[in-house]
Amino acid sequence: MSVVLEARALRFIYPRRVTPVFTGLDASFSSHRVTALTGPPGSGKSSLLYLLAGLLSPTSGHVLHCGTAITGWPDWRRSVWRSQQVGFAFQDAMLDSTRSLTENVIESAVYEGLNPRTARQRALAMLDRFGLADHADLRPTEMPGGQAQRVALCRALLTEPAILLADEPTGGLDAGTTRQVWQALGEVAAKGVCVLVATRDVRAAAFADDVVELGLVPAAV
Numbered sequence: 001m002s003v004v005l006e007a008r009a010l011r012f013i014y015p016r017r018v019t020p021v022f023t024g025l026d027a028s029f030s031s032h033r034v035t036a037l038t039g040p041p042g043s044g045k046s047s048l049l050y051l052l053a054g055l056l057s058p059t060s061g062h063v064l065h066c067g068t069a070i071t072g073w074p075d076w077r078r079s080v081w082r083s084q085q086v087g088f089a090f091q092d093a094m095l096d097s098t099r100s101l102t103e104n105v106i107e108s109a110v111y112e113g114l115n116p117r118t119a120r121q122r123a124l125a126m127l128d129r130f131g132l133a134d135h136a137d138l139r140p141t142e143m144p145g146g147q148a149q150r151v152a153l154c155r156a157l158l159t160e161p162a163i164l165l166a167d168e169p170t171g172g173l174d175a176g177t178t179r180q181v182w183q184a185l186g187e188v189a190a191k192g193v194c195v196l197v198a199t200r201d202v203r204a205a206a207f208a209d210d211v212v213e214l215g216l217v218p219a220a221v
């Protein structure tokens with residue numbers, strides 16, 4: 001187990017906003033661990049994932065990957081780093097409604113160079129692990145609601161990233177499926193991945209190895 005990602009003295013304010021989201025956040029995240037990012041709506045769970053992925057730049061402070069500040073890099077370098085190291089399961093899974101779940105999972109990885117046969121094998125194993133094997137050939141519109149996040153997780157994991165960032169992966173799922181997703185995330189972490197989950201799930205603490213609770217910044221700060 002080693003620290004993979006760190007937020008150091010992270011301050012962040014969205015353009016044209018008065019109140020910062022973070023005013024000096026320090027946190028570290030390790031391989032082999034599932035960390036739940038919790039906190040009330042608006043406390044910055046999603047924003048922190050975007051900052052850690054280098055999709056947003058902090059107002060001040062740094063994000064470090066294995067001790068190296070990615071925040072000082074030019075965009076292109078962060079983008080290469082992200083494609084090699086990070087899998088991001090966005091809250092809005094943005095699935096292609098004209099393609100099957102399997103095709104949705106493999107498409108971008110194959111586009112980026114993953115062998116199509118390997119991609120398909122991995123996708124089917126992943127869909128199975130996340131309880132979607134029976135839906136593999138369905139289109140997103142043909143499956144029940146709340147499933148898209150699991151497809152997004154499979155897609156994010158296809159390139160076997162060192163870091164998995166998942167935004168609300170269990171939103172809208174029943175208790176049994178929620179447990180299954182957390183268990184699958186635990187198995188991903190057990191292979192050495194640093195797993196971060198932004199979640200409103202009140203039972204997150206029971207499933208995650210670590211919990212980082214974010215708070216709302218008072219408006220006057």
Ligand SMILES: Nc1ncnc2c1ncn2[C@@H]1O[C@H](COP(=O)(O)OP(=O)(O)OP(=O)(O)O)[C@@H](O)[C@H]1O
Binds near residue numbers: 014017041043
């Ligand atoms: N693109 C944006 N532009 C301006 N402000 C934003 C933007 N996205 C989020 N915010 C604001 O930043 C703060 C943190 O939002 P964020 O979505 O990161 O919190 P969250 O904890 O993930 O919330 P939720 O649980 O509702 O998803 C909120 O006040 C939100 O309104």
